[in-house]
Amino acid sequence: MIAQALYKNPDAPIDERVEDLLQRMTLYEKIGQMTQLDITLINKTGNQRNVELVEEKAVELIRDHHIGSFLNGEAVAPDQWYEFMNRLTRIAVKESRLEIPIIYGIDHMHGASYLSGSTIFPHNINLGATFDESHSFETARITAIESADLGHHWTFAPVLDLGLNPYWPRFWETYGEDPHLASVMGAAYVRGYQNNEDIAPYRTAATSKHFLAYSNPASGWDRSPVQVSMQMIHEMHRPSFQAAINAGLKTVMLNSGEINGVPVHASKEIVTGLLREKMGFDGVVVTDWDDIGKLVDFHKVAEDYQEATYMAIEAGIDMNMTPTTLEFNKALLSLVKDGRISKKRINESVRRILKLKFDLGLFEHPYPRNDRMNRIGMESHRQKALRAAEESLVVLKNDGNVLPLKNPDNILLFGPCAKSKRNLAGGWTIGWQGGSEDQYPEGMNTLCDALQKKYPNASIHYADSIPVDGTPTEQKTFLESTSSADLLIYAAGEEPYTEFVGNVTDLRLPGRQLDEIALLNRSASPTVLIMIAGRPRIITDIIKETDAFIFAGLPGFEGADAIANLLSGTTVPSGKLPFSYPQHTGHFVNYHHKPSAVYFFNRDQANVIIQDSNATTSLFEFGDGLSYTTFEYDNLVLSATEITAGKVLTASVTITNTGDVTGKESVLWFISDLAGRITRPVKILKHFEKVELAPGEKATLTFEIQPEKILSYPDSKGIPILEPGRFTVNAGPLTETFILK
Known part of the structure; x- marks a missing residue:
């Protein structure tokens, strides 16, 4: 029946x-x-x-x-x-x-x-x-x-x-x-x-x-x-x-x-x-x-x-x-x-x-x-995971172009994440809070493994201790032992967590790690800090003396290979921060904050507040990210300087790779509403596009501004508000103004 x-x-x-x-x-x-x-x-x-x-x-x-x-x-x-x-x-x-x-x-x-x-x-x-x-x-x-x-x-x-x-x-x-x-x-x-x-x-x-x-x-x-x-x-x-x-x-x-x-x-x-x-x-x-x-x-x-x-x-x-x-x-x-x-x-x-x-x-x-x-874990799938990991790494500092590192003789590796597989993958991997180290695939590389494979002719030495509690003499001896290295790499970060298990009361990188990085920064050899973590841990006290800094996040099972490829220049970094990296433990604001959220004042003149839409209290800003090549933004052009509802205004910008290697650039388009009945963010992302350019190659990218979609904002009931007024559109360092009539 x-x-x-x-x-x-x-x-x-x-x-x-x-x-x-x-x-x-x-x-x-x-x-x-x-x-x-x-x-x-x-x-x-x-x-x-x-x-x-x-x-x-x-x-x-x-x-x-x-x-x-x-x-x-x-x-x-x-x-x-x-x-x-x-x-x-x-x-x-x-x-x-x-x-x-x-x-x-x-x-x-x-x-x-x-x-x-x-x-x-x-x-x-x-x-x-x-x-x-x-x-x-x-x-x-x-x-x-x-x-x-x-x-x-x-x-x-x-x-x-x-x-x-x-x-x-x-x-x-x-x-x-x-x-x-x-x-x-x-x-x-x-x-x-x-x-x-x-x-x-x-x-x-x-x-x-x-x-x-x-x-x-x-x-x-x-x-x-x-x-x-x-x-x-x-x-x-x-x-x-x-x-x-x-x-x-x-x-x-x-x-x-x-x-x-x-x-x-x-x-x-x-x-x-x-x-x-x-x-x-x-x-x-x-x-x-x-x-x-x-x-x-x-x-x-x-x-x-x-x-x-x-x-x-x-x-x-x-x-x-x-x-x-x-x-x-x-x-x-x-x-x-x-x-x-x-x-x-x-x-x-x-x-x-x-x-x-x-x-x-x-x-x-x-x-x-x-x-x-046979489709589970197949090589073509792993290659896609590797490409994603490579493009997700964000280089935030590279003083003196210490990266990429070509043909090194000696690399010294430090930090709690250097020989960990589980830290690369974070929570919700194998188990709720991540699996135990022995549960991860035998073929998965740690950062130490990946560097040894990437630089087969170099000496890759991992040191599991740094004498931060040692005597001045012991520290001097340690620093002398590091001075001949081509690069000191410190893999900092966190062990896996999720949900309430990961609650913290201090956003600073754990003190021991900060002390170890600070000591390494006194070496004659350049230091690269790699952050393998699920959130931006505060590093303000040590970042100035650190030569290079990479936010690696949680790049997954192919993450160590992705990092090694970036360090060696096999791949060119293209990641950009999708968040604002805080400078202070007790004060942080998102990039799309309201104008009154970030301001400064003149200590010599009472009651004078100084506002700047480009001001920030972040250590690194949303959208920051360096490459091994350089990109020039030029010729930001609007199809009109005024627009009305129901029409479309087109913005275009030309991007040129002015460096020596092929690279990818994510072009981020921001809109600023200069006055609104409900206070407006200083700027807000409305469009993005990623483009790959060879040295000397250029491309013109466009962004269509439809007022009802791009320039409106909701009231407390979710009803769109479209107000006449002045707006700016921004791409890279370039800004143009237009008026909604």
């Missing part, structure tokens, strides 16, 4: 299939579809590791409680994932009365990061530094190719929060501090992951998270309160999610924190009013880990779990990442029976969940396959 049902007919319209299945389901079956449980409940180890299914537990949860989704695990071999998912998906179809397949969610954040042998790309903060959306697209596309066959059809990526607060421990999961950059990169990820013919017959769903304004808590700590105006939400935090929705995004995960005193998981204004009604999102909204429970024991806005469930359902969530109990199922069932939650409201969420499963073809193709595993 089921085989003849309309919802089983693959040729029937999806909406009709959904309605046919929905009317056949019991209330408790529907609630099961709204529940997502963690792998620990069905895994033999009882934790995330090893991925070995306990069938009787899976049968019970699916048959008796109708669970529609499971999530996560840690990196294991492809055949092990295949075995686990093959058994789990077959249990779901066999034990589900209506043969409803499960959807499996997983944190494949920068490649298929919970799959051994997969291609691991740089994290988002690095991809942002490339200013090239193709790298975000390829990260997503290859993630899907390497994992969809194994039954991983739903990834909890990309992160579309903005990296506004460098204390925030998920800073590196963002594309940087700019909404336009995050919008372009995020939309590219969605297209690459969801529109992927290479994984046929499977289809996959991306998740943009964490909706929204999660990333700028006052304290910098994860999940802590955010105070932000609705106007700022519409102008800064909404665009990246809107771009993903416009690209066809299928699922959204909510912010685990609170906005203006209301936890997002309990905010109907944010989830239904903004996301659904204003932004037009009609896909599945999923909670983050146990965030309904946290309404009780963390945010303390609900007295018990049942009340918390009521608040979250009323706010507009569809699926609850419970993730380790059936408390949600019991609470929601009781709420419906008591009449507090209507069956109509349940149907709204289940309809969206079923539609997602039909859209992904899970009813036709619920089981994994194991005949294309």
Whole structure:
């Protein structure tokens, strides 16, 4: 009888299939579809590791409680994932009365990061530094190719929060501090992951998270309160999610924190009013880990779990990442029976969940396959990860052109990241907080390994100690031993972390590392500092004496080779900072700050404030990044000096490679609104384009300025404001003014 049902007919319209299945389901079956449980409940180890299914537990949860989704695990071999998912998906179809397949969610954040042998790309903060959306697209596309066959059809990526607060421990999961950059990169990820013919017959769903304004808590700590105006939400935090929705995004995960005193998981204004009604999102909204429970024991806005469930359902969530109990199922069932939650409201969420499963073809193709595993970690994929890593490295200082280093005889290598694989990849790699060092691929290079391979004829010596606590005589002896080296390289940074585990109270690079760099800077040999970290650690006290500085971020499994290629000149650096690098621990502002956020005063003249739109308190600015060649910006021309609504003004600029080697330059176009009823940023990125030029080659790039799109800004209700007045357009060192009539 089921085989003849309309919802089983693959040729029937999806909406009709959904309605046919929905009317056949019991209330408790529907609630099961709204529940997502963690792998620990069905895994033999009882934790995330090893991925070995306990069938009787899976049968019970699916048959008796109708669970529609499971999530996560840690990196294991492809055949092990295949075995686990093959058994789990077959249990779901066999034990589900209506043969409803499960959807499996997983944190494949920068490649298929919970799959051994997969291609691991740089994290988002690095991809942002490339200013090239193709790298975000390829990260997503290859993630899907390497994992969809194994039954991983739903990834909890990309992160579309903005990296506004460098204390925030998920800073590196963002594309940087700019909404336009995050919008372009995020939309590219969605297209690459969801529109992927290479994984046929499977289809996959991306998740943009964490909706929204999660990333700028006052304290910098994860999940802590955010105070932000609705106007700022519409102008800064909404665009990246809107771009993903416009690209066809299928699922959204909510912010685990609170906005203006209301936890997002309990905010109907944010989830239904903004996301659904204003932004037009009609896909599945999923909670983050146990965030309904946290309404009780963390945010303390609900007295018990049942009340918390009521608040979250009323706010507009569809699926609850419970993730380790059936408390949600019991609470929601009781709420419906008591009449507090209507069956109509349940149907709204289940309809969206079923539609997602039909859209992904899970009813036709619920089981994994194991005949294309040769595509996992294939060389062409690794080459794309290497190119992304190379273009993500940002050279911020290169005094005396100490880089690139050609044909050295002797390199001395120092620092906690010099012989670490895990530090290159950060969190969400192999496991939640990164794997142990012995879990990383044997063929993955540390920086020390990569330098030895890049310079086979040189002496590469790693020193695991620097005598910062030694006597003056011991330090003098040490410095004399370094004086004959061609280069001293210090690989500074952090060990992997994510979420609240990465909370810090001091943004400075740990004191021991600063002391070691300071001592090396006293050597007669030049010093290169490489920062391998998920956020910009403060280095103000030592940067002046350091000859070269590279922000390497978290470049992934190919990161060491990328760094070695940059140091040697095999590749020419083209990365630019996607954030403002702070100079001070207690004061930092983003590049798109308001005019009154950065100012100076004349100590000799009372009450005189000096403002300068180019003033900064950052150590390095958004968009900074050096090359081994030079680029000249010339002939910034506007097609008109005045424009009206409905028309288009075209700006053009000529870029010439005036150096000796071929290089890439990211051309960043900024707009400044010189006066607005709501205070305007001093400047804001509106367009970027990357161009490769040979020595002496030039190119003319254009930027179309459509007033309604480029010159307007939202009010507190999200309604666009387009005001006449003066504007400037900026590319490189050049600026021109025009008037909107």
